[in-house]
Amino acid sequence: MNLVNDTLELQEHVNVSHNFDFDLVKPFIKRAERKYIIPNISQKEYDRLLSDAITDADILKIKTLLTEASSNLAFHLGFTQLVVHVTNYGTVQTDLENTNAVDWATRRDLQRTYVQAGFEALDDALKAMELYLDKFPDWRDSEAFTIFDENFNKRTDEFQRHFNISNSRKTFIALKPIIREVEEQYFLPMLGKETMDLIKRRSVIPVLMRALELAQKAEVALTIAKSVDSGAFIMTGSSAIYRWEQLPWEKSSEYSDERLEKLREAKQNAGEEYLKKLKTLLQENPEIFPNYISNVSNTSGNILKLKSGLAL
Structure with missing residues (x-):
């Protein structure tokens, strides 16, 4: 049946x-x-x-x-x-x-x-x-749904708020591996697991709400920057749409290589700026983010732009 x-x-x-x-x-x-x-x-x-x-x-x-x-x-x-x-x-x-x-x-x-x-x-x-x-x-309770609980952007509408994916959950699902990579590459070295988990709890405390907002914006921007080169998405204007099925007459992107590079660079820069704002917020509120303060005490405390991403 x-x-x-x-x-x-x-x-x-x-x-x-x-x-x-x-x-x-x-x-x-x-x-x-x-x-x-x-x-x-x-x-x-x-x-x-x-x-x-x-x-x-x-x-x-x-x-x-x-x-x-x-x-x-x-x-x-x-x-x-x-x-x-x-x-x-x-x-x-x-x-x-x-x-x-x-x-x-x-x-x-x-x-x-x-x-x-x-x-x-x-x-x-x-x-x-x-x-x-x-x-x-x-x-x-299934893997089809719960795999998103680990990210800053847990739902389609949360991702959509910061970048247009046509409210498509299928596109959101397709972006999942890239989102996971972004958190591993950028957020984990910068924040540490304890601070990431604290922000993801969705507290009603204003400082934590602001931290989540900045983390979500950074995650979306950096995810889009990475998705540009994947070939799995159609880029149109300010939107990204997952290519459900490869049809012979469709192209991978409606953007020229030059425009794609400009989009990638713009989103990469935007993501890094949101990370800097998040870093400042955490430093200004040590009583709320003690694990973060403890983590940076053993480092230089500065965000460094590396080829592999950002690091403290």
Whole structure:
């Protein structure tokens, strides 16, 4: 059993004829849910959503969004194969006498539509799940969600506040390895683990709130600076969008190499400036950050710009 199980359910989200053979797309539905849905919501939460016993309106709405995502992403994955049939006599392609195959431009736009519609629905579902977090305990306690608890920016909206990623949780997830690298390279040597943990607790003390804000801004800026060279993101204006799937007609970036370098340099400089402000704040409040003061007493106390990053 999957989120989409027959032609009627499929027709709610994808334009197919009433006599469409559901068995043609079924393998791609399984693959789409295995590849995109389950890793993002956890296997336990996926199994729960398949139950017919769900009556909660909010959960049913999210299930509908995930079903929409599954339907569109299945057609994206199977786009080139749905008209191909493997028989005992070889591989053939459907070609009806009174119909014309769509041209390449239409195929391009159609496949892009499947990709965009599928991931927009997935993002909307994940955003709603964050809003109703208590209704999804299996997801909340799974690796699909808890891997973000270790960072200064724990949620999509927190990262979005400082740089436009189109409110995409999938983009946020894709940035996760870079965020982890940034904390290891810049924050851990500068702050020490104890001070990092203190700031991440999200205290209502004004000084700690300001420290978290500066840490979040620095983390976002330095993450974007590192992501520029990864090739995994499309840079448009002031936004970064994760490349869901490599499509032949799309480029890795809409920025020229020169503009990408300017973006990288600007974000690197911005991140370093936020780190300096954070350092000053910590030094001015030794009673709140005793572990930081103890840590810098054994060093020069200055931020040094090194090729590998910043250090005390």
